[in-house]
Amino acid sequence: MIRDLALQGAQMLAVVVLAPLLTGLVRKMKARLLRRQGPPLIQPYRDLIRLIRKEVVLAEGASWLFRVIPYIIFAGTWVAASLVPTFGSGLLFSWSADLIAIIALLGSARFFLALAGLDVGTSFGGIGSSREVMIASLAEPAMLMIVFTLALIAGSTQLSTMAAYMATGEEGLRVSLGLALLALIMVAIAENARIPIDNPATHLELTMVHEAMVLEYSGRHLALIDLTSELKLLLYISVIGCLFAPWGIAGPDANPRAIAIGFVAYLAKLAVGGLLLAAFETAIAKMRVFRVPAFLGAALMLGLLGTLLLFVSGSL
């Protein structure tokens, strides 16, 4: 019991601590791929600390909701992230929210963020949140279809159970699994506002989505929001990791050694994920906003196809 609690705590801590590092890694890699020196790995931590120290400059039109939202979305995302099996699947509270609930938690975070975009009453906030919900309206169903596919294969929507099932590897290679993975990656890119959907580093008015929403934030609020998006990235990579690369995840009652192995494995997964992402982003160009629906629609169709195959025959 105590041990499980400790594990859970460790997990919560780990995700928060690792998230900026991951982002830093991705940035560094991108810079390197472009033959730039790039910022140091720990740059994100510095940014966060500096932002937290700064005073908040609040727009006059902003309401109480505007000030509460950063905490809400951070909390939501954090809880979601801390329920994903990362290095160990024996999380105390993993059963308190299955994968659908986790997606929904992220959904509510996005809901509030979109509201924040509208709160001050600026045109850019409006652009950002309207585009954000448009993207979400396609990304969420796609994600749910992916969940369906995986849940039907693993016979559960419980992440830990799914991870454990995947780890047994008795499923082998399946078409729908491949489809699901592909779709999941596409959704993850969209959800984390990465290229080609959105550019985390841009402030070009007409191209940005996520950045436009948070344009009015500053100081500690902005810090929380950045941390949240870093957490989100980490979360998606860990989900992909624990579902499609479930190697080394420590079992429910594993000895410290296994846990250590799991932790190392997890770090490795994150690193690989970050590398791949960086490579992908440098290789590809951002697409126009209204090409996005096609992109996500494809993801949705892939997910649906995967589910259909499973419904129709158990062996595809």
Place this chain on the structure above:
Amino acid sequence: MRGNLAFDIAHMLAGTLVLVSFMQLYQDRLYALLNIYALHALVLAASVAWQAFIQDAPHLYLTAMIALVFKAIIIPVALHRIIVKLGIHREIETVVGVGPAMLLGMGLVALAMVVMLRVTAEADPLAREDLAFALSVVLLGLLMMVTRRNAVSQVIGFMSLENGLVLAATGAKGMPLVVEISVAFSVLIAFIVIGIFLFRIRERFDTVDVQALDRFRGERR
């Protein structure tokens, strides 16, 4: 023997009535039409009288009298007056030509026969034939009302229709008096009301052409 003869005569009279109805259908001048209607009533009276004789039902003589006096004399005269007063003694514009009207009439008579001869024979043949003829007279009267535009001729058509009824009623052996009374009564009322109406109509418009009436609609399109 007598039954047989009686049958023939009754048959003949009823047939004549149908024939006269055809003449009415054929006739398209108002005065002549009136006269033919008088003839119609006359024949009716005769046949009713004959029925009274062979059924030795004295009250039928009364009906015959009513028919004779009332329908054959008074009404035609009165209508004649009205026509003169209204100055409408011109030709009646019929809707369909005389020829088609006659053909239609033929068809109706045939129909009447077909329908009535279905009746099983134990309702005695006399009544059966009579009914067949009466039905034809009724239908012809109706046809006349339908094919004439002029109010007076429509009234005449209506009354010949009623003659058909009387024929049927008298043909029905032993039918209580109530029927004759009602018929006479109805003709009386009918005449009075028609008279009132024609009078009013005279007041209002210079014609008794039903179409002129129709021009005054509650609800115009």
Place this chain on the structure above:
Amino acid sequence: MTAAYALYGVAALIVLAPVAIALSTSPHGTAVIYGASLIITLTLGMIALLCLFGRAQTPGIILPLGLPWLGAHFRIDALAAFFLAVVNLGGAAASLFALGYGRHEHSPQRVLPFYPAYLAAMNLVVMADDAFSFLVSWEFMSLTSWALVIAHHRVGENMRAGYIYLLMASFGTLTLLLAFGLLAGADGNYAFDAIRESHPSAALSALVLILALVGAGSKAGVVPLHAWLPLAHPAAPSHVSALMSGVMTKVAVYGFVRIVFDLLGPPDWWWSMVVLAVGGITAVMGVLYALMQHDLKRLLAYHTVENIGIIFIGLGLALAFKAHGMALAAALALTAALLHVFNHSVFKSLLFFGAGAVLNATGERDMEHLGGLIHRMPQTAFVFLVGCVAISALPPLNGFVSEWLTFQAILISPQLPAWGLKLLVPAVGALLALSAALAAACFVKAFGVSFLGRARTPAAAQAHETDSNSLAAMYFLAALCLVAGILPGIFIDALAPVTNTLVGVSMPQQADLEWLTIVPIAESRSSYNGLLVFIFVVLSGSIAAFAIHRIASDKLRRAPAWDCGYPDPSPAAQYTASSFAQPIRRVYGTSVFHAREIGEMPPPGSLASARLTVELHDLIWDAAYAPVAKGIEYAAEKLNYLQFLTIRRYLTLVFAALVLLLLVLAIWQ
């Protein structure tokens, strides 16, 4: 015995109507009527809960009313009890709200008398135990609500809405009448017990299903029979809109469930195909329509359509499982549907109350004229926000729970043998997911445009917080949203007797699970614990806040908006409702609404302002309703010539009829 008490309550409501006529002009009329109906509905709700939790099969009551040889049967079984609870919960909330809201009604004499009658009718529908009483109450419900819809009869569009509503309602009633005609047979066994005894043939019961779907569906607002709903619901006074959207549509669902699950024999598997397809289409179409609206109340009405679709998806799944003898799964699906019935009645009422409060404060229903209300009416904004989160199916509130259960039910469905279902169910699942996501988008728009940002009109700028009664009603419902969201186990267990009566089994007992988790089938398979999630979120949020404020700065400075360097003082520069929906319109609109954006650019040099107009087509209306109207108009026009014939022609008609009949005789035999 409880049924008798319930009937007393209904009688009291009915008596209230004439009292209202007497009081309608007096200053205290509003308070008296709404107060009384509040008390009565509360009592009725208590009775319903007693029946539901007491698990006591209350005996039916037969009053010497209605059809003389039949009498009026009333009974409260588990199903009825549940819906009775829903109805009276909504009724009580609406009455409480109206205690404040009703004071602003300018023509109370057109609202007060019908309001209690309307409540009574809805109660009677649920309690009725024979076809005649059921249909009488059903149509009486439509009638009273029609009177309430046209309460503000001087507004032309309200009259139109009322007209279409009454036509559709009567259409539905007649369809149900036909359904009952089939069930009862020629010798009229109208009592529900008798109907249960009679086992109709497969074809017959299939026909009954279709009729029930059309009849009840037209009242519930199933696409394509929904056309009246978004017109009628907004037209009524807001507390009545809440009742119509939140409660009456549920009564319609009750009618469907009663006929299809209870009265009709064992279902055929393809029935579920029909219901599922209808449900999925309804869900997505409803929310897409809603996204295109900028009238707040109409947007909410269209969302009712969406939620009805979700409910029917659940019912369809339940039918599918029941048809294949998978009782437990059927229980799960049915529970999901019924739970959503309850949830939707709660948050939809809440949202309509909020809209009503806004309407009172600003006199505006059009979101384009609102904005910034969160500053002027913070409390309303808060509860409305709760409602938005709930209806968008976001944890930890109640909307999520029922949709989560529906997803779980979908995840069992691969075990269904029928191929049609194998193909249809995943598609429906996708539609459900899509509608959920779109709903979230829609309510970001609804809340964001009307409550956030800057006021777009003086009316919105001078808005004032609404009165305490209204607030009390809204806070109550908001609390209910939270409770039902974090403690769903209780509600699921409450539904157990219902599913027991309808599909034979019920979901496993949830209450005694540790940490109040809900586990539909097995823990290893799926589980959800709203309570923990809620606690975690609150904890971690407050931890973060506390930590940051303690260790780092909590300094704050107000300054003009940054807006990427181009701040625009005029509030017109904000995103409007339609511009917010523009990306989604670009994605879905062209196909669903034939949406076209027509931009008129002035020629170079002219100072005329450029215009952008968007035209949308309601394809369903154009395809289904307009032709009917045209046809009737045409026939009426043509037949109308018969009013203007000459007497001779009429005589010809008579003559023709006579000859025709004689010919028939001649040919006959």
Place this chain on the structure above:
Amino acid sequence: MIDALTGVLLIPAVAAALLAALPGYRLTARLNVLAAFLSFATAVSLFIVEPQSGPYLLVDDLNKVFIVLTTFVGFTTAMFSASYIGHEIEIGRLTPTFVRFYHAMYQTLMFALSLALVANNIGLMWVAIEIATLTTVLMVGIYRTHEALEAAWKYFILGSVGIALALFGTILVYMAARPVIGEGLYAMVWTVLVTKAAKFDPALLNVAFVFLLLGYGTKVGLAPLHAWLPDAHAEGPTPISAVLSGLLLNVALYALLRFKILLALNPAAIAPGPLMVTMGLISCVFAAFMLYRRRDIKRMFAYSSIEHMGIIVFAFGMGGPLANFAGLLHMTMHSLTKSAIFYAVGHISQVKGTQKIADMSGLTVTNPVLGWGLVLGVIAIAGLPPLGIFMSEFLVVSSTFAREPWLVIILVFGILVGLGGLFLRLNTIAFGEPRGPTAPAQASYVPMFAHLAIVFTAGVYLPPALVAGFENVARLLG
């Protein structure tokens, strides 16, 4: 000794003579009401002591209810016409002499209707209905405007043709009965006919029924024989419209039913059902469509009467205990409701000074009582609960759908279309911005609300006595 039966006939007869003699509007109006009330009272007494029925008059389950109904509506209409005619004299549409004539005719009409109901002799019944027709013809024409005269003339021509056809049918029935029963009076006595009907010549009966259907059907106002009805309703004085819709149609239909029973008793005869069902459906759907283009409020409700007659005839045509019960109930409810509506319409058109729908609007604002009364009436006539007509429509549709789905769907379609037409106009009349003169109506609302109250009660609760009687008749109708 005069029993209630003769009383029902005697009172109006005497009253008619008296009213023809007496001058002065106030007195005659009161007398009229009094006489109507007396005959109503005597009619009610029929339920307490059932008098012996002889060769000319009879009382049985079928006509008992209708006698009471007729005298009751006659009574309330008399009350209504007292206030209505008063107003007509004030504005000078009627002169005192015409009023005297009017009252005499009114009582004559009452006499004729009662006679038609209690007649045990088919000849007598025919005579009575004919008298009724002629009196109504005179009353329709009483305003002597172009429209009124034209309506009366149309009514007269079509009506007398109908009468003639009906007489022919009656004669044929006698012919059919004679061989079985023997010559003379008893071959026309209803109670005797019923006992022997099985042995009649079927072919004769068939022809007879065709003529009776068309003859009395003209009075019932079945399409395509309906043409007189809308204009007669629209152009005559409103009390007469009420009586026409409320009573005359019923009585004609009652006569038709009597003969349907005869045919039903004869196995070899043609089934009257199909004919009646066809005409009923035609009338219902046709009238429903005709509602849409109406601009005259009274004409519109006249068409709705045709629609309901269609429904009723359909019900009887389908037969079966439930449908027949429904038909009888529908007859009762319709006559009460429709007369109530015409009371409302009468006062409305007096307030607004016109019958054109376009010129009246927002009544519930200007004259709430009248307006809501009309709304209630229309709700009742459209067959919405909890009023009586809903019950009968429920029974008709639900009990026949299993047997003849397509026909019933046509009927339901007609009902729905009719409802649409009625409410389309009601919306403009009763709601919206008020238009036209808004003077308060000096009217007695008692008759209207009395009727509506009865209809409402019947929709919720039917007294067992009534039910028993109707059920017997329904069984008799087969």
